[in-house]
Amino acid sequence: MKLGTKLIHAGVAPDPSTGAIMTPIFQTSTYVQTAPGQHKGYEYARTQNPTRDALQDALAAVENGTHGISFGSGLAATDAVMKLLSPGNEVIASSDLYGGTYRIFTKVFERYGIKFHFINMQDAQQIKAHINANTKLIWIETPTNPLLNIIDIAACAQIARQNNLLLCVDNTFASPYLQNPLDLGADIVVHSATKYIGGHSDVVHGVVIVKQDDLAQQLYFIQNSCGAVPGPQDCFLVLRGLKTLHVRMQRHCENGVEVAHFLRNHPKVEKVYWAGFEDHPNHDIAKKQMRGFGGMMSFTLKNDSLEAANKVLSNTKLFSLAESLGGVESLIGHPASMTHASIPREERIKNGLADSLIRLSVGIEDAEDLIADLKKAIEL
Ligand SMILES: *Cc1c(COP(=O)(O)O)cnc(C)c1O
Numbered sequence: 001m002k003l004g005t006k007l008i009h010a011g012v013a014p015d016p017s018t019g020a021i022m023t024p025i026f027q028t029s030t031y032v033q034t035a036p037g038q039h040k041g042y043e044y045a046r047t048q049n050p051t052r053d054a055l056q057d058a059l060a061a062v063e064n065g066t067h068g069i070s071f072g073s074g075l076a077a078t079d080a081v082m083k084l085l086s087p088g089n090e091v092i093a094s095s096d097l098y099g100g101t102y103r104i105f106t107k108v109f110e111r112y113g114i115k116f117h118f119i120n121m122q123d124a125q126q127i128k129a130h131i132n133a134n135t136k137l138i139w140i141e142t143p144t145n146p147l148l149n150i151i152d153i154a155a156c157a158q159i160a161r162q163n164n165l166l167l168c169v170d171n172t173f174a175s176p177y178l179q180n181p182l183d184l185g186a187d188i189v190v191h192s193a194t195k196y197i198g199g200h201s202d203v204v205h206g207v208v209i210v211k212q213d214d215l216a217q218q219l220y221f222i223q224n225s226c227g228a229v230p231g232p233q234d235c236f237l238v239l240r241g242l243k244t245l246h247v248r249m250q251r252h253c254e255n256g257v258e259v260a261h262f263l264r265n266h267p268k269v270e271k272v273y274w275a276g277f278e279d280h281p282n283h284d285i286a287k288k289q290m291r292g293f294g295g296m297m298s299f300t301l302k303n304d305s306l307e308a309a310n311k312v313l314s315n316t317k318l319f320s321l322a323e324s325l326g327g328v329e330s331l332i333g334h335p336a337s338m339t340h341a342s343i344p345r346e347e348r349i350k351n352g353l354a355d356s357l358i359r360l361s362v363g364i365e366d367a368e369d370l371i372a373d374l375k376k377a378i379e380l
Helices: 003-009 050-062 072-081 099-112 124-130 151-160 212-225 232-242 244-265 283-289 306-315 345-350 365-380
Strands: 067-071 090-094 117-119 135-141 167-171 188-192 206-208 269-273 295-301 331-333 358-360
Touching: 003 050, 003 244, 050 067, 050 206, 050 232, 067 212, 072 099, 072 188, 072 206, 072 212, 090 099, 099 117, 099 135, 099 167, 117 124, 124 151, 135 151, 151 283, 151 306, 206 212, 244 269, 244 295, 244 365, 295 306, 306 331, 306 345, 306 358
Parallel strands: 090 117, 090 135, 135 167, 167 188
Antiparallel strands: 067 206, 188 206, 269 295, 295 358, 331 358
């Protein structure tokens, strides 16, 4: 089955009691047993819920995995993956990470005796120098946030396999429409389904997808033991969002092409960060592992000051100034003062994150209107 068909049909079946075509929201905490231990496979809703089951099966199918395990947020999914590890274990992570991921690694899991090495992985071979007998996991995010660098998933997977390590890919930015890390050799995929998978900025949700039974059993155990499960209404919303992922992503990609080229040709714009340009340093890897370049991009202004950036950020009308990404509506953000404000300025500049860097999540409105909105704000 191809992706569009899977997005609509995988995991779901008409409700057997009524024929309802849409999976009902099973808003229940427990299930009646006919005699002790005699039940229909559902005992208590932290452990199993039919709405969640449908979503988990659908998510597994669209990432070409065998098991999807859902959580109350993307970070709860990350938390579950880290709980596969034990004190003394080491993780090699890409340095260009979602801020919340960096925070849970350094502020939570370091306290539990897990050691992290944050390195630039644009050349995957750099990973090898940091592997030792305690290393258990490689964690990457690609494309990266907010500089849209690309990491070679297959190259990382090969290094992981040769050294008996797990490779986990945060696939939030690409979504299953653009990239399937399990097919490229990754062991674990995580998503913040809050973003493209949900797609409508109305739910916070996370998922871990694997294709190995032993990993799945450990993760189900963690899901049930630690309890960061999503509610059934949220599962319903994500399932509903998932059905249009391919149609939305197609438009995100089309609009992304238009907006990226408009920005690149604008005299007040210094640089546009988007892997679709042929001269992007990792364009070849992006072309190899992705089916399109998506709607996320960043740009800097020739006038590299906070004031100049603020003027653009405060004057777009269709692009709303907000954190998050991946919804149908366009968003504009300022990493230096918003998502990446916790990183000291010197460190930010060193990593290539300029004060005037502006990040866009290009939505699925009409490209002409989006471009007119940006043009007006940039030229003000
Ligand atoms: C938002 C985000 C997360 C965290 O997900 P939540 O659903 O907000 O907990 C993780 N990784 C990336 C790349 C994200 O954009």
